[in-house]
Amino acid sequence: MTSKKVIEVFYDVVSPYSWLGFEVMCRYRHVWNIELKLRPAFLGGIMQGAGNKPPGLVPNKFMYMMKDLTRLSEYFGVPLQKPSDPFEAMFQKGSLSAMRFVTAVQEREKGGDKQVEQVSRELWRRIWTEDKDITEPASLAEAAMKAGLSDSDIEEALKLYTSKDIKDKLKNTTQDALNHGAFGFPMVVCHVNGKPEMFFGSDRFELMAHCIGEKWLGPQPNKSAAKL
Template sequence: MSSKKVVELFFDVVSPYTWLAFEVMCRYRNVWNIDLKLRPGFLGGVMHGSGNKPPGLVPNKFLYMTKDLDRLARYFEVPLQAPSDPFEAMFEKGSLSAMRFVAAVQQQQQDGDKQVELVSRELWRRIWNQNQDITTPESLSEAAMKTGISASEVAELLRLSTTKEIKDKLKSTTQEALNHGAFGFPLMVCHVDGKPEMFFGSDRFELMAHCIGRHFVIPQERSGSDLSPNYQLPNFNL
């Protein structure tokens, strides 16, 4: 079997398209035999740094996005449902406090990357399935404790998330994404033969697979012989 290739996934839980990419990459991590690096960043910083504008500012794009997300959610079997006011959730409330919290989880927890996956999924569920806020300490605490993090650990994570150390960590990762050419999330960077290959969006998995010498099959066929027999979908019983 060929050696593992490194794929970085830069993400922000405010982005619904990134949730789709996040779940697909987690499903294919073992199938493709890759070393998946989860890189929590700040989408607002990427948009500002690249001069990009949110699609919600263009009415027709916003209308298309809502229909597109519904189709993609069913296709990828991710229980994504738009909150009552998607524009407010994505562009007015924002995700800075949530992503600082996720960055703190990655740094502080013993199995940081695994806990980042679990906590991030819970935050996505809150905003993009349960129509709940992800900006308050109470909401962050509830999401983290659902993944098995104790109340005392959560209190420390909340404290850590407000420190300069974590703020600088999130800024640094966001700048790394910009250095790769990011203008939005999801951003996936495949490291092949010493060179980074950047892919944007939740519709480039076939090209990514070709880039790293792997094969992508459509999600509905993930129980077939090409995929790991040990793979199980996350518990989406809400």
């Protein structure tokens, strides 16, 4: 029996491109022979650690990005919509609380990343589909409720996400991404034959498939299963 290739997806819900990469890898989890590991991290820490600048600081790049999201939404089948104030949503409010909350959900979840996947998706929906807040505890609780978590699960995650252990775990995951060479998200690390291969962005899947010996079937390999 051929062992599964381990693929890690480092992401932050403040990044719309991370949502695209996240959904594609979740869709390919049962198409390719892979073991998918979700690695919620903090994009702000990546940008600072790598010395990178947000696209919002380059006006032409930011304008292009906003237009590009419309095309990407249709192509990937992900309901991306521009927030009323995208600069505020992405750069002023930030995602530190949200990513600590996702980390807390992951810390207490046993037997896989199902809740992490669902909560992450609902947080992306809030900011990139519904134009809602992702920073306040009530916002995090609402996203978790829509993701199917019980009241007790949500209460535990809300108590846990401000703890030192969770803050340290998020920092460590962010540092892991930097150690792999991250300078932005999404970042996918494929472990094949004991060697890690890093891919940045949501436009490298065809190359990734080639490198890991799999076949790229487009962003929606199974459209019926890919509906959000």
